[in-house]
Amino acid sequence: KAGVTQTPRYLIKTRGQQVTLSCSPISGHRSVSWYQQTPGQGLQFLFEYFSETQRNKGNFPGRFSGRQFSNSRSEMNVSTLELGDSALYLCASSFGTVSYEQYFGPGTRLTVT
Amino acid sequence: GEDVEQSLFLSVREGDSSVINCTYTDSSSTYLYWYKQEPGAGLQLLTYIFSNMDMKQDQRLTVLLNKKDKHLSLRIADTQTGDSAIYFCADLGNQGGKLIFGQGTELSVKP
Numbered sequence: 001k002a003g004v005t006q007t008p009r010y011l012i013k014t015r016g017q018q019v020t021l022s023c024s025p026i027s028g029h030r031s032v033s034w035y036q037q038t039p040g041q042g043l044q045f046l047f048e049y050f051s052e053t054q055r056n057k058g059n060f061p062g063r064f065s066g067r068q069f070s071n072s073r074s075e076m077n078v079s080t081l082e083l084g085d086s087a088l089y090l091c092a093s094s095f096g097t098v099s100y101e102q103y104f105g106p107g108t109r110l111t112v113t
Numbered sequence: 114g115e116d117v118e119q120s121l122f123l124s125v126r127e128g129d130s131s132v133i134n135c136t137y138t139d140s141s142s143t144y145l146y147w148y149k150q151e152p153g154a155g156l157q158l159l160t161y162i163f164s165n166m167d168m169k170q171d172q173r174l175t176v177l178l179n180k181k182d183k184h185l186s187l188r189i190a191d192t193q194t195g196d197s198a199i200y201f202c203a204d205l206g207n208q209g210g211k212l213i214f215g216q217g218t219e220l221s222v223k224p
Contacts (some may be wrong), residue, residue, distance in 0.1 A: 040216075043201065044214075045212060048209055048210040048211065050209075055210070056209040056210060090155055092156075092212075093199075100144045102158065102212065105155050106154040
């Protein structure tokens with residue numbers, strides 16, 4: 001079974017631009033969560049989607065948004081990029097209503113210049 | 114809020130056992146996890162334990178949970194150079210799928 005895939009793997013953007021990252025969960029998984037990883041703050045939860053509904057949200061500004069499609073694929077969007085948004089963005093998928101086994105993708109490395 | 118703490122570094126010799134420790138504050142934890150991250154890669158789920166268990170063994174990995182002290186440990190038997198990585202402890206509380214991660218412990222295995 002294929003794992004979680006994330007595209008693109010690497011991205012360079014300029015301050016003020018916006019970016020969309022994509023995540024395809026493991027086949028059959030219905031929950032997708034997003035995390036930001038930085039050297040300073042570590043791994044921080046962004047949001048979680050289940051069956052196209054946002055189920056949980058972390059403490060990030062409204063510039064960070066996401067959505068989930070009917071095939072469980074998810075996208076996250078960051079508008080008005082800031083230098084501090086440079087990070088590894090990780091997506092995790094899990095099967096059911098209780099996301100107790102979360103499998104991570106390889107991440108998208110975003111660099112904001 | 115919830116917090117998870119880990120020591121930052123551990124160095125062992127190849128063939129020795131490694132023990133990575135973690136403490137957490139959330140009294141409503143349901144599951145606790147160990148993830149491994151190699152350079153340039155995502156997180157690999159190694160093992161996890163339900164909060165009403167005190168031990169779980171999976172091949173070379175042994176997880177011990179002391180719920181009273183909110184202490185979790187991961188023991189890796191016969192540590193190999195391929196085990197060199199950063200190990201993250203994570204806590205799944207009662208907020209859906211939100212994992213709270215520790216800072217990660219960098220394990221260095223010397224031949």
